[in-house]
Structure formats: structure tokens, C-alpha cells
Amino acid sequence: MATHDADPTRVLKGRDDTTCRVREVLDRVGSKWSLTVIHELGPGTRRFTEIKDAVPGISQRMLTETLRLLERDGLISRTVHPVVPPRVDYELTPLGRTLLDTVRTLLDWALTHIDDIDKARDAYDTRT
Template sequence: MSVTNTAVTSEVGGTSAHGPCGTDDCGIRDILDRLGDRWTVLVLVELSKGARRFSALQRAIPGISQRMLTLTTKRLSRDGLVERIAYATIPPQVDYRLTAIGRSLAQTVFDLADWSRDHKDAIADARTQWDAANVR
């Protein structure tokens, strides 16, 4: 469902189509939006390998601009998933590392990646079957 199409709230057994919280998303929508961001998962995966300096992190993620990496690391820091450590050096040096909660999320991301690898053939087969049955 698109962000602009959120009006569907059919009630079934005291809960809506949005889940057990009804139209109140229980505060998870912004977190799920963060995970759906193009760069968040890639930053988490890279930081799961250990602390990284900004430039090393940028080199490790092909296609990410300095601006997007800055925004992503700031958002992840605000969410408590990444710790930003600034050193008083000339020029200033900054390390980024996952917090404990960030490490637990990274593990969940790895579990999802494992699930994806385990089921990619079955999903590809299902798509092929669906496409064949729904050709106009």
C-alpha cells in the first residue's frame, strides 16, 4: 500500500487491516520506514563487520553519496542503532559502530537474507507460475 493510500481500515474481530493496533501503528511505522530506506540495510551490514571511518564506510557502499551517507548515519544514530565517535584530531576523525540494539537488528537482517537465499528458487517459480496464469 502506498504512503498516500492509508484509508483502508476494515474491522475484523476488533482489529483493523493494519494489525492488532488498529489505525494506530503502535509506533513502528517510522522504524519500518527506516528499514525500507535504500541505504540503511547496507550501512548496517557494513558496520556489522566492525567500526568504520566515514570514508571507509562510503567506499564500502557503492553508489552512496556523501550526503546520503551523512543523512543515513545521522538517522541511525538518532534511532540508537549507530554510535558516532568523534576524535579531537586535525583533521577531525569520526568512527561509526553499531550499538547493541543495532547489532541485534543486523542479526535480524542477516536472518532475512538467509531466508531469502533459502527461498529464492521457490519464489522465482511462484512468480513464473503467477505470470503465466495472469497474462492478458
């Protein structure tokens, strides 16, 4: 696990390579599909169809792309079982598990404040 001695507030202020990479990671893990997939894998191993059924509105193509990107980033693992028909399981890696509390907190926050956000949007739309 990497550690950084630098001031964490500096990371997003500059225009250096680290800042760009941090933003790239945040874009990936902060996407609506990634957050939901990470949350769905929290309880344990799931098959593709189970994930798709648990994530309303996601297309097969988008789920495939999201899983590939999360696997590439080391957040999930993909296991292909040599059976007929083929069975593929997905699960969070130890690195992916480190995100679970943060993802749950963010999703809980959104659920708690969705009505407040709707009211703010309505007020804004009325003013403009």
C-alpha cells in the same frame, strides 16, 4: 529495553499511535540503505569513507542522512576524534547489534531468492 505484554499481532492491525510508530521504525530500519549500513557496521567500527566504499551506489548525501537517522534512533554511535584532519568513527550500539541477525537473515534471503524474484517479475510482465 521495552517489553510489551500485548498480543504482537495486534500491533500492526489497528490505527493507533503504536501502530504508526512501529511502521515508522520498520520504514527506517527496512530501507535499503539502512539495512546495508547496519550490515557493514556488523564487524566493528568503520569510518565514513570505509562505509561509503563498501556500499555501492550510495551518495555521500544519502549516506550522511542514513547515518544521522540511525544515530537519532540509537542504532549507531558517532565518535569524533580531536585530530587533524578530523576522524569520525561509526559503530553499532547495543540496540543496533540486536538487529544484526535479522538484517543478515533478510539479506541472505534476498541473495538466495533473487533469481526466483526475477523469474516471477518476468512472468508477471509477460502476462500484463
